[in-house]
Amino acid sequence: MVSSSKSAAAAACLVGAVALFSYSNTPVVGKGIANAKMATTNLAARQLRGANPAKLAQIGRAVTQLVGPNASPNDYKKLATEVACTVGVKDKNLFLANAACANVEWYGPNRPMAIPGKDSTPSYLKGELPGDFGFDPFGLGEDDIQERAAEELYHGRWAMLGAAGVLAPDLLSKMGVNIEPKWWNVGKELLEGKPIDYLGNPNWVHASSIGAIFFVQFFLMASAEVYRGYYESEEGAKGMYPGGAFDPLNFAKDPAKFQDLKIKEIKNGRLAMMAMLGFYAQAFSTGKTPLENLSDHLSNPFANHI
Numbered sequence: 001m002v003s004s005s006k007s008a009a010a011a012a013c014l015v016g017a018v019a020l021f022s023y024s025n026t027p028v029v030g031k032g033i034a035n036a037k038m039a040t041t042n043l044a045a046r047q048l049r050g051a052n053p054a055k056l057a058q059i060g061r062a063v064t065q066l067v068g069p070n071a072s073p074n075d076y077k078k079l080a081t082e083v084a085c086t087v088g089v090k091d092k093n094l095f096l097a098n099a100a101c102a103n104v105e106w107y108g109p110n111r112p113m114a115i116p117g118k119d120s121t122p123s124y125l126k127g128e129l130p131g132d133f134g135f136d137p138f139g140l141g142e143d144d145i146q147e148r149a150a151e152e153l154y155h156g157r158w159a160m161l162g163a164a165g166v167l168a169p170d171l172l173s174k175m176g177v178n179i180e181p182k183w184w185n186v187g188k189e190l191l192e193g194k195p196i197d198y199l200g201n202p203n204w205v206h207a208s209s210i211g212a213i214f215f216v217q218f219f220l221m222a223s224a225e226v227y228r229g230y231y232e233s234e235e236g237a238k239g240m241y242p243g244g245a246f247d248p249l250n251f252a253k254d255p256a257k258f259q260d261l262k263i264k265e266i267k268n269g270r271l272a273m274m275a276m277l278g279f280y281a282q283a284f285s286t287g288k289t290p291l292e293n294l295s296d297h298l299s300n301p302f303a304n305h306i
Contacts, residue, residue: 085255106130106263130259131266153240154228156269163272166279170289181289183279 067075106112108127114135115121121134124142129149141148166183173181178201180186190196195208231242241262243252252258282293296304 082256107132107259130262131270150240153266153269156266156273159272159276160269163275163279166276167290170291174291181291182283183289184283 063076063079064071067079107130111127112133113121114133122136122139122142124145125132125134125136127134129145131149131152136142169179169183169186170181172179180189180196186196190208190210190213195202197208227242228240231239241252241258251261279290282288282290286293288296293304
């Protein structure tokens with residue numbers, strides 16, 4: 001649309017400044033920039049001084065075509081945010097990406113808080129991380145909030161897999177599949193030397209060898225840890241969201257949507273961790289599967305409950 005690199009740079013800085021001014025809680029860029037908003041404004045001003053007025057007019061016309069003749073200030077703000085988000089992701093500028101791509105409904109100072117009131121929110125919880133609702137009563141993230149957030153996400157993902165593994169055989173058994181419905185019995189039968197087959201089908205690969213299970217688990221876990229270590233290293237620099245082969249359906253292709261998906265993932269991960277805790281407690285106290293407990297509760301809620 002605009003071929004001049006100078007005008008393009010001016011446009012990027014301009015929309016970046018507009019987007020950043022729409023957020024009252026701007027992340028810190030680094031030690032060299034004390035005030036990120038002022039630095040962005042100065043950068044935009046320097047670019048605009050040498051820009052060709054004709055090119056700026058062309059940019060203005062292009063923007064008008066994108067937002068429409070009857071656009072409101074919010075429409076221009078939205079466009080500026082989208083462009084700043086795209087530029088931040090493309091140039092790997094975490095400042096722009098975090099400020100412009102984040103959905104202000106779940107990030108920043110106006111996000112929902114677990115306990116209303118600023119006095120109850122720890123200073124290190126600034127709304128920059130997915131799922132930060134200002135709640136850390138034990139101060140677990142005070143020393144390294146990034147590390148604690150990664151650990152929570154890591155355990156949440158395992159809990160989601162575990163919850164699916166608990167519920168799947170329970171559901172399949174009720175659908176008529178010849179499979180052990182009680183998830184804790186599988187390990188028990190394995191230690192007792194009883195044959196275990198996938199989905200109760202002896203023609204499938206057997207799962208009765210402790211040695212084979214150990215080798216497969218060790219290989220899979222070691223591979224996962226190696227990949228995790230790489231993506232958390234300075235070279236990998238993608239942390240818990242490596243993308244690529246780990247995102248085959250391109251869920252993270254849209255940066256703004258990706259920020260929302262991070263929120264959904266951590267919410268479901270927290271729910272799964274609570275579910276696994278409930279599965280353990282129910283199995284210990286009742287000796288029944290989760291679906292059996294649910295059926296008992298629905299049949300008589302006042303008698304079968306906590």
